[in-house]
Amino acid sequence: MTLLAAHDVSVTYRRRGGQPVAALExxxxxxxxxxxxxxxxxxxxxxxxLLKLLAGFLEPDQGAVTLAGKALAGPGRxxxxxxxxxxxxxxxxxxxxxEFGPRLAGLSAAERQASCGxxxxxxxxxxxxxxxxxxxxxxxxxxxxxARALANEPAILLMDEPLGALDALTREKMQELLIEVWxxxxxxxxxxxxxxxxxxxxxxxxxxxxxxxGRITAEFPCRFxxxxxxxxxxxxxxxxxxxxxxxxxVLAAVLRGATA
Amino acid sequence: MxxxxxxxxxxxxxxxCTDGASAxxxxxxxxxxxxxxxxxxxxxxxxxxxxxxxxxxxxxLLTLWWAASALQLVPPLFLPPPAAVARQAATAxxxxxxxxxxxxxxxxxxxRVFAALALALVTAIPAGIAIGLSPVARGILDPIIEFxxxxxxxxxxxxxxxxCGIGELTKVLIILIAVFAPVAIATAAGVAAVPxxxxxxxxxLGASRAQVIRLVILPNALPAxxxxxxxxxxxxxSTLVAAELVAATRGLGFMIQSAAQFLRTDxxxxxxxxxxxxxxxxxxxxxxxxxxxxxxxGKL
Ligand SMILES: Nc1ncnc2c1ncn2[C@@H]1O[C@H](COP(=O)(O)OP(=O)(O)O)[C@@H](O)[C@H]1O
Ligand SMILES: [Mg+2]
Numbered sequence: 001m002t003l004l005a006a007h008d009v010s011v012t013y014r015r016r017g018g019q020p021v022a023a024l025e026x027x028x029x030x031x032x033x034x035x036x037x038x039x040x041x042x043x044x045x046x047x048x049x050l051l052k053l054l055a056g057f058l059e060p061d062q063g064a065v066t067l068a069g070k071a072l073a074g075p076g077r078x079x080x081x082x083x084x085x086x087x088x089x090x091x092x093x094x095x096x097x098x099e100f101g102p103r104l105a106g107l108s109a110a111e112r113q114a115s116c117g118x119x120x121x122x123x124x125x126x127x128x129x130x131x132x133x134x135x136x137x138x139x140x141x142x143x144x145x146x147a148r149a150l151a152n153e154p155a156i157l158l159m160d161e162p163l164g165a166l167d168a169l170t171r172e173k174m175q176e177l178l179i180e181v182w183x184x185x186x187x188x189x190x191x192x193x194x195x196x197x198x199x200x201x202x203x204x205x206x207x208x209x210x211x212x213x214g215r216i217t218a219e220f221p222c223r224f225x226x227x228x229x230x231x232x233x234x235x236x237x238x239x240x241x242x243x244x245x246x247x248x249x250v251l252a253a254v255l256r257g258a259t260a
Numbered sequence: 261m262x263x264x265x266x267x268x269x270x271x272x273x274x275x276x277c278t279d280g281a282s283a284x285x286x287x288x289x290x291x292x293x294x295x296x297x298x299x300x301x302x303x304x305x306x307x308x309x310x311x312x313x314x315x316x317x318x319x320x321l322l323t324l325w326w327a328a329s330a331l332q333l334v335p336p337l338f339l340p341p342p343a344a345v346a347r348q349a350a351t352a353x354x355x356x357x358x359x360x361x362x363x364x365x366x367x368x369x370x371x372r373v374f375a376a377l378a379l380a381l382v383t384a385i386p387a388g389i390a391i392g393l394s395p396v397a398r399g400i401l402d403p404i405i406e407f408x409x410x411x412x413x414x415x416x417x418x419x420x421x422x423x424c425g426i427g428e429l430t431k432v433l434i435i436l437i438a439v440f441a442p443v444a445i446a447t448a449a450g451v452a453a454v455p456x457x458x459x460x461x462x463x464x465l466g467a468s469r470a471q472v473i474r475l476v477i478l479p480n481a482l483p484a485x486x487x488x489x490x491x492x493x494x495x496x497x498s499t500l501v502a503a504e505l506v507a508a509t510r511g512l513g514f515m516i517q518s519a520a521q522f523l524r525t526d527x528x529x530x531x532x533x534x535x536x537x538x539x540x541x542x543x544x545x546x547x548x549x550x551x552x553x554x555x556x557x558g559k560l
Contacts, residue, residue, distance in 0.1 A: 057460050074463070081464040087457035090556035091479040100475075101465035134559035152465060 001068065002030040003188050004054055004079070004156055009063035010213075011049050023049040024060075025213030031156065036182055036189045036225060038203035040196055040254055046214025047192040051160050054190060055081050077101065080149030080187075082159040086141040088133050094120070094144050095129040101152035119147040122181060139170035143177070150181070156188040163198065172234055175201055179225045196251045200224060200243060201234070206250055210257030218253040220246065340526035348530045357527060358518045360510050366538060368510040372428065373496050373542075376435035380492060384440045385485060388447025392481070393473070401444070409441040413499040417506060431503050438499040439492035446488025450481030483550070483557040490546040497539050512538070 006029045013021045023046040031037050039047050052058040053065050056075040065072045067079070075081075088097050095116055102112045120126045123143040133141065142162055149157060162178075163171045175198060182189050193199055199206050201224055208218040224237050237243055322342060328334050329341035336344070352362040360368070390397035413434050424430045454477050462476045504513025512535050519527035550557065 052460075055460070055464055057463070075460070076464075077466040079464060081461065083457045083461060085457060087455065087461040088560075089458065089461075089476065089479070090560040091482070091554070100462070104466045104471065132556065134556050148461075148465070 001032075002066075003033050003068060004190070005030040005066050006050065006053060006060075007064050007066065009050075009053055009060035009065065011046070011053065011058065011060055022213035024053075025215055026063075027209075027214065027216055028063075029207060029216065031188050031190055033155070033188055034186055036179075036191070036202060036204040037207065038191045038193060038199040038205070039207050039209055040193055040199045040250065041209030041214070041257065042211055042254065043194055045209045045211035045257070047194075047209055048160055049214065050209070051081075051158050051190070051192055055079055055158050077105065077152045078155045080152055080154035080157045082142075082145050082149050082157065082162045084161040084164050086138075086145040088141060088144055088148070090133045092133070093129070094125065094131050094133065094136070097133065097144055098129075098147045098151050100148060105152070115151050115153075116147075119151045122150065122184070123147045123177065137170075139166050139174060142166065142174065146178075146181070150185065150187075153185075154187065156190065159189065159191040161192050161194065163193070163195075171198075176228060176234060178202060179228050182225070183229050196254060197238065197247055200247045200250060201228075201238060208250065208253045208257060215257075217257045218250075220250055220253075222246065337523060337525055340529060344526040345530045345533070348524075348526045349534070352515075352527065352530065357515055360515075362515075362534065365510060365512050365515045366534065368508075369500055369504065369512045370538070372431050372511070373435060373493070373500055375428075376432045376439055376496055376500075377489070377493065379432070379436050380439040380443050380496075381489075383436075384443035384488075384492075385447050387440075388444040388485075388488075389451055389473070389478070389481075391444065391448035392451025393477075398448075405441050405444055408437060409445075413438045414502055414506075417503055421506075426508075431500065431508065434503045435496040435500050439496040442492040442495060443485070443488040446484045446491070447481060450484025450488075451477055453484070454480045483554045486546060486550050486554060490543060490550075493542050493546060494539065497535075497542060501535050 006027055009024060009027050010022070011024045013023055015021075027046075027050060029037070029050070039050065041047055049058065053060055056065070056072050056079070067076070089100065092100070098116045098119055099112045102115055107115070116129065117126065120129055123146055125140060125143055125147065128136065128140065128144075133144070136144065142165075146157075146159075146162070163174050166174060178189070178191070179202060181187075191202060193202075200222060203220075203222040204225065206220040206222055207216050208220075209215065210217045224240075224243055227237050228234060325339070326342050329336065329339050349362065351357075352365075354361070356362070356364070387397075387401055391401050392398075416437070417430075417434055420430050420433055424433060458476050458480060459472055462472050467475060500511075501513040501516075504511040505517045508514040512531055516528050516531035516535075519525075519531065
């Protein structure tokens, strides 16, 4: 059964004095349990808007968003969100950031400590629990953001260009980490990126969005992540002709949408 | 941006050089790791020359003052010599002036300022939060604040005296009115400036609206609130001394005013120095509080 789905949703931003912007028009997308869905598209094509709908931060002007078949009512703990600019709380330590959700859920100190330890170990930051947020690099902050979302044990992770601000090396390491986390937690993932290569590498399904109005113009099934889990190296996968062929195909779809 | 650059320079410095005192002494052995941001004011060399310049200015002014009075360029009634002022400070400290020691005058003034500040914290901060969160509250409170803000406090002092007499209440009220606007405005700005992603992050983690306000919006506005308190304390202090000139039986403003009536210029000047020193100390205390309570400010 579909876990999280958008049914024929449209969003139009109306600013006072400005032209209304049709950010999304008639978009339908279902995410099944265990899927890793990646949305690609040029910037400004409504990717963030779609994620905000799925997260419940925004309501569609038309259409509906459902969680396990029921209409959404705002954000919820079963959907973990990771933001492009980490959105951490700098007045809290790394540990307190990760424990934010469990604390609100009323977990005991011992339970919180255990889950925080697990999550930080998962993202490779076990020794940094007591650090201040501003003492961390961009990549480490992004991993804290991921640990914070995972600590609530959500059924699905929603990530808005989580790796957009990272350098190439850190970015590739984070891609591998995301695949590992996905395999280990068996959570569904919806991830946004404007990097076609990243999409092909991570996804079990790619959806291509076209700009103004944002529409889904193509979908591609994909399975390179499983090869990483089987032990193949990222470099080998990304230089495989099959990988390159799909990458070009997806890129063509993105460009077609962008110029249409 | 500028704040960010400064903060980055601060982080990059070796710990020995983060305060002026240790940087003034040659803390870095030759060949020690050079601070990466050489041009910053915060580099040891920058600190040294800046503080040297500050000290030189103060010494030059003191010398000028001393010379002018020693050479009798200005009669002592108009400009008492530095030594006389220092002597008056010592006398006022030990023997007192107009029925109270210097310390009692200072404490009387400080008591009023802190009473007003305490009242401002429990009124202006909630008002600022309301303005920042709700357009309705903004509509109601904005005109009141915008009306009060530009009026010099001494202009409404007579009215408050008519309403409340010349007791403590009047002075505390005057300061409260002066402190209220800066604290409320800064709080409202801090609340409104919360990054939407941080609010969304908390909501997605399961926070209710009240929890978002308490756990995200308030801590996020804390730097702005402290800035408002710093500005408010400055305004409040100068207002208070002015108010005490008019209606008080104790306090620094009253001390200066009494001395003026006896043509005791040395005590007037001494009082001015004490007022300035207290103001500088208050400002330093709030900056210390900023470093303790919002260490992240300007770093993210
Ligand atoms: N709050 C807003 N108000 C007005 N227009 C907006 C707002 N948010 C996004 N838009 C516009 O909607 C379109 C889609 O934005 P967005 O979903 O952020 O795209 P993406 O994440 O793919 O870059 C853009 O043209 C953008 O300018
Ligand atoms: Mg976006």
